[in-house]
Amino acid sequence: MGVRFRGVRFDYGGPPVLDGVDLDIPAGGTVALVGASGAGKSTCAHLIARFWDPTEGSVELVSPRGDAVDLRDIADPDLRRAVAVVGQDTPLFHGGLAENLRLAAPDADDGRVAEVARRCGVDRIAADLPGGADGAVGERGATLSGGQRARVALARALLADPRVLVLDETTAALDTAAEEALAGVLTDAGDRTTVLIAHRPSTIRRADRVVVLENGRVAEVGTPEELTTRDGALRRVLDRVPAGAAGATDGAAGGSAGPPD
Numbered sequence: 307m308g309v310r311f312r313g314v315r316f317d318y319g320g321p322p323v324l325d326g327v328d329l330d331i332p333a334g335g336t337v338a339l340v341g342a343s344g345a346g347k348s349t350c351a352h353l354i355a356r357f358w359d360p361t362e363g364s365v366e367l368v369s370p371r372g373d374a375v376d377l378r379d380i381a382d383p384d385l386r387r388a389v390a391v392v393g394q395d396t397p398l399f400h401g402g403l404a405e406n407l408r409l410a411a412p413d414a415d416d417g418r419v420a421e422v423a424r425r426c427g428v429d430r431i432a433a434d435l436p437g438g439a440d441g442a443v444g445e446r447g448a449t450l451s452g453g454q455r456a457r458v459a460l461a462r463a464l465l466a467d468p469r470v471l472v473l474d475e476t477t478a479a480l481d482t483a484a485e486e487a488l489a490g491v492l493t494d495a496g497d498r499t500t501v502l503i504a505h506r507p508s509t510i511r512r513a514d515r516v517v518v519l520e521n522g523r524v525a526e527v528g529t530p531e532e533l534t535t536r537d538g539a540l541r542r543v544l545d546r547v548p549a550g551a552a553g554a555t556d557g558a559a560g561g562s563a564g565p566p567d
């Protein structure tokens with residue numbers, strides 16, 4: 307299932323955040339959505355999950371055959387099955403790891419839970435937790451690190467097998483092991499569409515295409531190779547990200563200075 311924005315305008319009651327966004331994310335693709343802080347990336351994620359509706363224009367799901375349906379015409383349960391957004395701080399509840407994973411897919415069999423847990427490196431968290439996969443993770447997952455919580459959130463979303471997966475800066479919290487897990491997740495995506503909201507060059511490079519938001523519009527679209535070597539909107543964003551927040555900098559980013567991963 308692809309995602310299409312057609313002339314999307316959106317505001318929160320003040321000045322427009324999105325001011326005519328046209329975006330075509332093909333089914334099965336991985337797109338990195340990039341922009342300066344406040345550019346409207348999370349707003350796009352929330353529009354894809356229909357937390358909000360656009361003020362003008364439409365957001366649509368597009369079948370691999372090219373049939374488009376406005377999100378407003380999709381029943382809520384169907385949309386919740388089709389689209390998953392993993393945010394910066396996905397809430398976990400005070401229960402076991404396995405239970406937390408199953409939240410989005412109560413009927414998943416044990417084999418599938420174990421497979422997804424392994425793919426996302428959650429099995430390694432379980433190995434360290436008193437009580438293993440059934441051990442409680444504390445209030446809101448307090449006994450886990452940010453990177454571990456991000457891995458659990460990613461695994462939980464994958465277990466539900468959504469057609470569209472939006473990772474809203476999840477990768478900012480991922481440790482190196484989990485970045486590897488993310489790479490596996492993207493490789494095994496099949497026809498799932500993945501939208502990565504990312505700052506790290508190492509994450510951006512995993513996308514087939516990069517979309518840069520600036521001034522409420524799409525400023526630049528291209529492959530990571532094209533955009534990181536061009537003196538354009540992506541470079542402007544990457545040059546403004548504080549080195550610590552950017553995490554890894556690497557060759558694809560043009561070799562700008564920054565700390566190692």
Ligand SMILES: Nc1ncnc2c1ncn2[C@@H]1O[C@H](COP(=O)(O)OP(=O)(O)OP(=O)(O)O)[C@@H](O)[C@H]1O
Nearest residue numbers: 318319323341342343344345346347348349350475
């Ligand atoms: N619930 C809200 N109510 C009012 N204004 C909001 C709300 N959410 C976001 N905004 C504003 O909308 C603009 C876009 O925010 P958004 O979170 O989409 O940007 P972003 O590109 O994801 O930024 P960041 O990289 O800092 O997370 C910002 O100016 C922000 O202050």
